[in-house]
Amino acid sequence: xxxxxxxxxxxxxxxxxxxxxxxxxxxxxxxxxxxxxxxxxxxxxxxxxxxxxxxxxxxxxxxxxxxxxxxxxxxxxxxxxxxxxxxxxxxxxxxxxxxxxxxxxxxxxxxxxxxxxxxxxxxxxxxxxxxxxxxxxxxxxxxxxxxxxxxxxxxxxxxxxxxxxxxxxxxxxxxxxxxxxxxxxxxxxxxxxxxxxxxxxxxxxxxxxxxxxxxxxxxxxxxxxxxxxxxxxxxxxxxxxxxxxxxxxxxxxxxxxxxxxxxxxxxxxxxxxxxxxxxxxxxxxxxxxxxxxxxxxxxxxxxxxxxxxxxxxxxxxxxxxxxxxxxxxxxxxxxxxxxxxxxxxxxxxxxxxxxxxxxxxx
Ligand code: SF4
Numbered sequence: 001x002x003x004x005x006x007x008x009x010x011x012x013x014x015x016x017x018x019x020x021x022x023x024x025x026x027x028x029x030x031x032x033x034x035x036x037x038x039x040x041x042x043x044x045x046x047x048x049x050x051x052x053x054x055x056x057x058x059x060x061x062x063x064x065x066x067x068x069x070x071x072x073x074x075x076x077x078x079x080x081x082x083x084x085x086x087x088x089x090x091x092x093x094x095x096x097x098x099x100x101x102x103x104x105x106x107x108x109x110x111x112x113x114x115x116x117x118x119x120x121x122x123x124x125x126x127x128x129x130x131x132x133x134x135x136x137x138x139x140x141x142x143x144x145x146x147x148x149x150x151x152x153x154x155x156x157x158x159x160x161x162x163x164x165x166x167x168x169x170x171x172x173x174x175x176x177x178x179x180x181x182x183x184x185x186x187x188x189x190x191x192x193x194x195x196x197x198x199x200x201x202x203x204x205x206x207x208x209x210x211x212x213x214x215x216x217x218x219x220x221x222x223x224x225x226x227x228x229x230x231x232x233x234x235x236x237x238x239x240x241x242x243x244x245x246x247x248x249x250x251x252x253x254x255x256x257x258x259x260x261x262x263x264x265x266x267x268x269x270x271x272x273x274x275x276x277x278x279x280x281x282x283x284x285x286x287x288x289x290x291x292x293x294x295x296x297x298x299x300x301x302x303x304x305x306x307x308x309x310x311x312x313x314x315x316x317x318x319x320x321x322x323x324x325x326x327x328x329x330x331x332x333x334x335x336x337x338x339x340x341x342x343x344x345x346x347x348x349x350x351x352x353x354x355x356x357x358x359x360x361x362x
Contacts, residue, residue: 041311058317067113072260075328124168145177207244220253220270247291256329283311
């Protein structure tokens, strides 16, 4: 095993493209060889993007937590009649956007449930309000589920939705709502969400229009290693065709307050081994991605730092306001000071660099 693994990792370092079966073998490693895989991924990270640890100064604006869907892994969404429902109107959204501008963020990210009364016009209004209050800020918003929802509610095509959103100021799109791109798993964890086929179609459509997106996976619930590899293979194929993904962001399942965990349909999140291997094998398998992010919100800053030694090169955003992971039970999710990011980067001999959403260095 040891020798075969070493040969395989050497081949990958020399440009060999990992097959799905080989990636599966790597995800199944349970012993000290996790470190060898991580080290190989770290070397490839260095070859591909150098030694900077990047971050973006960003702020979320949560528009509403009311949502027509009921995803089993979600601790954020509320239904009419629940306590603690919120829906921010124009003045509140603009107040938050102005505050983001004062904080000198370069990116605002909107996060929202699928409000029962939303249509395409509602999304475009929010984007315009944000640009009015915070001109020049990059708006990273909307995911394929929201695009499909706006299209259905306004009875237009998804292409028309993307056109209208771009006219309203959408800068790039979130690659969330991907979860696991395997139908059997989607039926268990998010049956009302768009299908894998629809997610892929909308992402391709956005990329072809020049709208770049992130790519994500949500893992650590009820998926198998085969499902993870199938998901990564879909992302790699899209990236071969379009080159439109800015980065890959693994999102470790936060289980505490979720229906899926309460009903014993999911495990209690990924282990540290799984978190590290997700970053490392993604770096090895996704040979057409420059950037792999570790989410300090999902993993905590200490494990995120180890992810930076296992193939990741980006720490994500400062945040300032975060509700999704907090709703699911995560703590310390609101803000990470770049001073702390710098300490984490320098501690492993790397340099912190601020970037834009689309990875231009500031
Ligand atoms: S994950 Fe998104 S779509 Fe699903 S219930 Fe939560 S807010 Fe709604």
